[in-house]
Amino acid sequence: MHTRRNAATLPAPDKAKLMNAIITLKKTVKPGHTTNVYDEFVAIHYGVISRLGAASGDGGHGGPAFLAWHREFILRFEKALQEVDPDVSLPYWKWESGVSSDTDDVFTVDFLGTMGLQTSGYLSEAPTPQNPDGWQVDPQLDQGNHGTTLLRNNSMNPSTLPATEANNSLNENNFHGFRPALEGPHGTVHMRVGGHMTRMTSPNDPIFFLHHANIDRLWAKWQLTHPGTDNYNPNNTGNVGHKLDDRMWPWDGGDSFTNISNATPLLPSIDASDIRRPRDVLDIEALDYVYDDVSGSSGWPISNPSPNPTPNPSGQRCFIATAAYGSELEPPVQFLREFRDDVVLKSKFKKTFEFILNIYYKFSPPIADQMRKNKPFKIIMKYSIVLPFVALARTSAFLLSPFTKRRWK
Ligand SMILES: [Cu+2]
Numbered sequence: 001m002h003t004r005r006n007a008a009t010l011p012a013p014d015k016a017k018l019m020n021a022i023i024t025l026k027k028t029v030k031p032g033h034t035t036n037v038y039d040e041f042v043a044i045h046y047g048v049i050s051r052l053g054a055a056s057g058d059g060g061h062g063g064p065a066f067l068a069w070h071r072e073f074i075l076r077f078e079k080a081l082q083e084v085d086p087d088v089s090l091p092y093w094k095w096e097s098g099v100s101s102d103t104d105d106v107f108t109v110d111f112l113g114t115m116g117l118q119t120s121g122y123l124s125e126a127p128t129p130q131n132p133d134g135w136q137v138d139p140q141l142d143q144g145n146h147g148t149t150l151l152r153n154n155s156m157n158p159s160t161l162p163a164t165e166a167n168n169s170l171n172e173n174n175f176h177g178f179r180p181a182l183e184g185p186h187g188t189v190h191m192r193v194g195g196h197m198t199r200m201t202s203p204n205d206p207i208f209f210l211h212h213a214n215i216d217r218l219w220a221k222w223q224l225t226h227p228g229t230d231n232y233n234p235n236n237t238g239n240v241g242h243k244l245d246d247r248m249w250p251w252d253g254g255d256s257f258t259n260i261s262n263a264t265p266l267l268p269s270i271d272a273s274d275i276r277r278p279r280d281v282l283d284i285e286a287l288d289y290v291y292d293d294v295s296g297s298s299g300w301p302i303s304n305p306s307p308n309p310t311p312n313p314s315g316q317r318c319f320i321a322t323a324a325y326g327s328e329l330e331p332p333v334q335f336l337r338e339f340r341d342d343v344v345l346k347s348k349f350k351k352t353f354e355f356i357l358n359i360y361y362k363f364s365p366p367i368a369d370q371m372r373k374n375k376p377f378k379i380i381m382k383y384s385i386v387l388p389f390v391a392l393a394r395t396s397a398f399l400l401s402p403f404t405k406r407r408w409k
Contacts (some may be wrong), residue, residue, distance in 0.1 A: 001038070003284065004217065005292045007091035007112075007210050008105035015111045017120045018091065021084040022206050023131050029082075035138065035266045042141045042203045043078055044250055047258030049200045055240035064175070064233035065242040066183050067219045068278035071291045072248065088354035090175075092217050092291065095189055096166035118150040125149040127276035140262045143199040149296050149404040150205055153194030162188045170222055175231055186215050187377050196246055198335065207284050212298060217291045219353040220284055226295065230365070232282055251276035319361075319368035321390070324382040332390045 025038040048060040060069035078090040094102040110123040123135040162185035169181035196204040371378040
């Protein structure tokens with residue numbers, strides 16, 4: 001198990017080890033590969049934005065898998081760094097802290113380089129004492145044509161970083177609120193760094209990986225209070241690659257391919273048995289890493305679904321009904337959710353029902369968990385509780401039809 005730490009407070013020798021591992025990847029071309037290990041990561045990130053085959057569209061952005069895809073992507077990058085130097089862990093750039101020492105101290109000559117055009121330090125195109133080989137952006141992987149010398153905005157005003165938005169995202173109750181609430185400010189940060197960071201070839205700038213380690217850390221924080229597979233993409237929406245058990249390109253067994261022509265020749269070949277789904281990346285401890293400031297009191301709680309602490313029952317998941325019918329997409333489960341949100345929680349007894357429902361949501365996840373594990377218990381629950389309850393709710397819905405805006409059958 002290794003620990004990802006705040007980049008700004010890393011000791012100087014650790015900063016040097018990280019940067020040396022990064023520039024080693026940039027000059028290492030594995031036998032049979034077309035480009036260096038570093039640029040293969042840039043090509044994968046470029047390629048995922050447009051897929052054809054079993055999947056279509058962007059497999060890593062603008063949808064539920066934004067978080068899962070990047071978790072896997074930067075984990076593979078971290079493993080590549082550890083092949084160079086086993087002591088290295090990927091640090092995070094804590095841009096949402098609101099403290100300028102956290103936001104600014106990564107942009108120094110002895111670390112990730114200053115703002116503006118990189119003419120000194122590890123990432124300069126011309127040779128420097130830290131990097132005699134120089135750092136050149138591959139023109140094939142320069143969407144937006146920012147040039148072969150790594151470029152950023154001339155300065156960074158920490159007060160323009162979207163700290164408030166990122167911190168607010170952690171208060172989102174549901175994954176479908178949380179993911180866009182975090183992906184939005186994530187994009188703003190790409191723009192505040194500027195230059196090569198503004199396009200889909202943004203991993204050209206190594207700050208990308210520290211930025212995404214921070215996004216991953218914020219997701220891990222949110223997962224502490226919203227654990228388990230139930231809190232990844234409820235309702236299982238999105239394109240192929242975004243659902244819980246979809247394969248994520250390029251770790252999809254060859255089901256899809258990219259139609260980004262500049263990326264294709266530079267991609268590494270990926271074994272057909274090397275398959276990753278969002279489900280595989282939900283538990284960071286199972287992936288063998290933790291963040292130094294994100295942990296539960298008794299270990300990582302991701303694999304133990306627990307009640308959602310937020311007291312708004314609307315939009316909550318019907319855990320027991322889902323366990324009884326096997327899927328949230330089954331019509332009785334959908335009916336219960338709609339009836340609760342559109343009728344019960346809009347009635348004049350709203351407050352009373354909210355109170356009752358909150359008690360229910362506190363106790364239902366462990367019961368649902370037992371139902372999934374224990375088949376006889378599931379059958380007893382289904383026939384003695386869930387089915388009569390659905391029948392009662394359907395009857396009520398039918399009788400209430402004249403008073404509600406929609407017809408229930
Ligand atoms: Cu990305």
